[in-house]
Amino acid sequence: MERTDVTTRLGIIPLWAPPGALASEKPFMLVITGAWAEPDDMIRTPGVLGPAWDGGVMRLPGNGTPHLAETSIAAWAAAVDELIGTTLAGRPVVVVGLSVGALVALAVRAPQVKRIGALEPPLVMSKLWPMRERLLEGWRDHPQERPLLQAVFGMTGEGGLEERTWFHLFEGAAPVDVVLGGAPLMPPRNLPRFPSFVDEPERAWLAAQPGVRTYVIPGVGHNIHVFAPYELLEVLKRLQAAALA
Numbered sequence: 001m002e003r004t005d006v007t008t009r010l011g012i013i014p015l016w017a018p019p020g021a022l023a024s025e026k027p028f029m030l031v032i033t034g035a036w037a038e039p040d041d042m043i044r045t046p047g048v049l050g051p052a053w054d055g056g057v058m059r060l061p062g063n064g065t066p067h068l069a070e071t072s073i074a075a076w077a078a079a080v081d082e083l084i085g086t087t088l089a090g091r092p093v094v095v096v097g098l099s100v101g102a103l104v105a106l107a108v109r110a111p112q113v114k115r116i117g118a119l120e121p122p123l124v125m126s127k128l129w130p131m132r133e134r135l136l137e138g139w140r141d142h143p144q145e146r147p148l149l150q151a152v153f154g155m156t157g158e159g160g161l162e163e164r165t166w167f168h169l170f171e172g173a174a175p176v177d178v179v180l181g182g183a184p185l186m187p188p189r190n191l192p193r194f195p196s197f198v199d200e201p202e203r204a205w206l207a208a209q210p211g212v213r214t215y216v217i218p219g220v221g222h223n224i225h226v227f228a229p230y231e232l233l234e235v236l237k238r239l240q241a242a243a244l245a
Contacts, residue, residue: 001043001057008082010075011068015087017056018046027092027244029055029236030084034099035148037063042098042225048233053240058083060101062148071147073100073166077107084110094243096236097121098225099197100152106169106176114243117236119179120222122197123205125154125164129188130195130222167205175211175242179235181228182218194222 001016021028029049033041037059046055061068061076068079084093093112097105102121122128128135131153138145139158149155154164170176180203181196198206206214215235220227 001046004087006083006087008068008079010070010079010082011061012066013058013061013068013079013083014065015056015058015083016043017054021046021054021056022087024054025091026052026054027094027240028088029053029094029096029240030080030088031055031057032080032095032097032101032104033057033059033063034097034101035060035063035152037098037101039064045096045236049236049240060104062144072151073103073107073169076104077109080104080108081110084108084112088112092243094239096239099222103152103166103169106166106173108174109172113174115239116174116176117179117239118176119224119232120181120197121166121169121178123166123202124199125152126161127185127199128153128197130185130191130197170209170212173211176209176213177235177239177242178206178212178214179224179232180214180216181221181224182216183221191221193227197222 002019004015006013006015031042031045042057049055059065092114094115095105095108095113096117098119102118105116139149139155154162156162180198183195185195185199206212217228217231224232
């Protein structure tokens with residue numbers, strides 16, 4: 001994988017893609033990983049898309065990558081819009097986002113985007129009890145994370161919370177495939193792994209939205225790409241086919 005630094009008006013976005021992938025005319029799958037993602041998250045995606053597609057991976061700004069001039073879902077999506085318009089001009093694009101990366105993907109409006117894959121988008125931040133200690137630790141011990149914690153998760157201080165909901169991101173988006181884990185979010189309990197971050201009322205809301213298809217992968221929670229990679233690959237193949245239909 002080669003790193004290409006794409007300059008936008010808000011700053012630089014590094015994009016990892018195989019040699020030649022940014023220069024071809026094939027359809028392109030852009031993957032946006034989540035908050036605090038490991039450097040190798042989803043990095044093998046371009047290699048499993050098949051010969052008719054190219055792909056690349058970007059990490060959220062500030063996650064081992066340069067910060068942008070503004071920290072918000074809207075600003076990050078605007079920068080991705082610019083990246084797509086310049087680096088992937090003239091090519092059909094599918095954007096796949098994981099967790100907070102899924103929120104960014106849902107906010108992308110570049111006309112080349114034919115379909116969006118949203119893996120476990122956390123739509124109601126006050127319900128994220130599995131993340132509570134991680135968020136409090138970040139606010140207390142890592143002040144550089146506070147703009148992210150405030151803008152995306154609604155934290156206003158150590159213990160303070162202002163509600164953030166993200167239903168509005170579906171308005172005006174390209175057709176969306178939402179992928180959810182089958183392990184229920186509620187009630188709070190001791191678990192060896194994260195459950196899904198999308199509660200039942202939000203699932204019902206998603207099921208009622210036009211232009212939204214929902215897939216539930218049984219036996220896994222939030223980190224679908226780690227614990228159900230083969231099932232996820234089948235969903236990605238459906239995205240590819242739908243994008244070109």
